Amino acid sequence: MSVISVVLGGFGASATRPEMLTSALIVGALSAAVLYYMVYSWKRRRMYALAAKIPGPTGLPVIGNVFDVVGDTEETVRKTMAQFRQYQPTYKYWLGPLLLVALTDPRDLEIVLNNYKYTDKSHFYNVFHPLGGQGVFNAAGDKWRRNRKIIAPAFNFNFLVQFVTIFHAMAMRLVGKMKARADGQSFDSYKLVELCTLDAIALTAMGVDVNAQDDDNSEWIRAIRRCFQITRERLVKPWLLPDATFYLTRDAKDQQKCLDIVNKFAHEVISRKKAEYRKAKAELDADPVASKAAAHEREQSRLRQDDDEDIGVRKKQTFLELLIERSESEDGCALTDVELRDEVVTLLIAGQDTTATDNCFNLLMLALHQDVQEAVHQELVDIMGEDPTTCPTYNDLNQMKHLERVIKETLRLYPSAPFIGRDLDHELDVTDYRLPAGCTVLLGLYGTHRLAEYWPEPDKFDPDRFLPERSVGRHPYAFVPFSGGPRNCVGQKYAMLQMKTILSTVIRHFQILPGKDCESMDKFRLQVDFSMTVAGGHNIRLVPRYAGLPERMRSL
């Protein structure tokens, strides 16, 4: 018997007692649900009223626009872009009871991002919590403020510049792998580049050579990549976003196993590095002259911390070693082993895929714009000479202005993080609307970067937009691939140094040509999980440039 017939028939003369009881229960439950919905809606009347003023696609009753974001991520990206084009710069949509407001106007981005009130990240970032725990990316409130203060000095040029030789060594490994693919056949550059950036971040964060480029099958590498994969899946399957549903799945158990491996490895490295630090310190303390000199160097180093010009004078250290040193020697900076682990794992997650995808998009842009590629190659030859194996100095990297413009223009068109989210717990006035309390704000960096008002012919690849004379007067929040304000990307200088080193090394060795299904920007099928990528691969072809060079220069 259907629910309706139970309800209608249940009150008829022929109804039995159990049927009447069932009917009464159903009617009671339905009435309670309707009453609950009415009270719930009444409480949210202000939200509905403010939301009604914001344009956006029409949704279905109760579930709203859920069908726009469920399913194939390529299709979701396609629909999101169409919505952006139709409603820009601000629009709303509903996912069930959740109101999302997409903001792309740079003035609105500034209002939200440049304000300490909105530094806590949206609830959907909970998918990142298993990896990176309460590290700087995930932490909120005072905990975030403290973490950020402790970690910030590690991202000063003065400290980062020592990593250039590591980036170059990893880039040369990549060139070695690419050499085997330089047969004119199309291949997905991401598969090689993501291992290169994993090697680079593991070495610079922990001082461990995981050598993913030669062996991507070790237990740790399999574990960390599986963790990335599970997080990606949660991001594109909305029903896995809440912990309540995710922790019922097999993936959650799998994630725990992999996390145990990743965390155990990190703890082993931390113990080893701490022991090394303490041993070196004990030896130093036993020698008063050396101890005084080290104290002087520490003080000088502290004074240099904010001076980006004064570089290359610190002794070589990894992020972890710097954090251990600060932890053990400075008031208020003591981090527990779990906190140290969370920071190190955070850097692995935040610094690997972002730079991998962006390096790959750069290779694609250079492949599609041969004139730009040749100009960049010429610039590299002018700065560093013909030998493609030379390691760039910091000054060399600084002079790579053309390459820098290419990287920025690529970040404009394909920002690794196309949007970021914040939850509003009170109303907020942006340029054209008052946003209701309780909504989630999506800051659409991708959309901002394509607003014609700020970027004429926005879909065109034109690195010269970033020439100083063409950048004058541009709104500071019109270009925000690394976000902005107090919670911006702490790793942006690292990212620029790493990408310049890897790209310049590859370009000096190979001419890059477009690969299968990547013959034009229109053909890219974009998808978003961890970062924005091309579904079907960042496919390129390579032609060695070193064929005409002396044998010494050809050895890779």
Ligand code: HEM
């Ligand atoms: C092309 C490369 C990169 C891009 C486009 C990028 C972009 C971003 C963006 C947009 C955010 C803000 C996220 C949010 O508020 O929701 C962010 C935060 C962050 N990024 Fe990056 N990132 C890149 C590379 C890196 C690297 C190489 C590292 C570290 C080595 C790093 C470490 C971080 C950290 C720790 C945060 C969190 C900062 C905080 O919450 O205070 N990023 N990044």
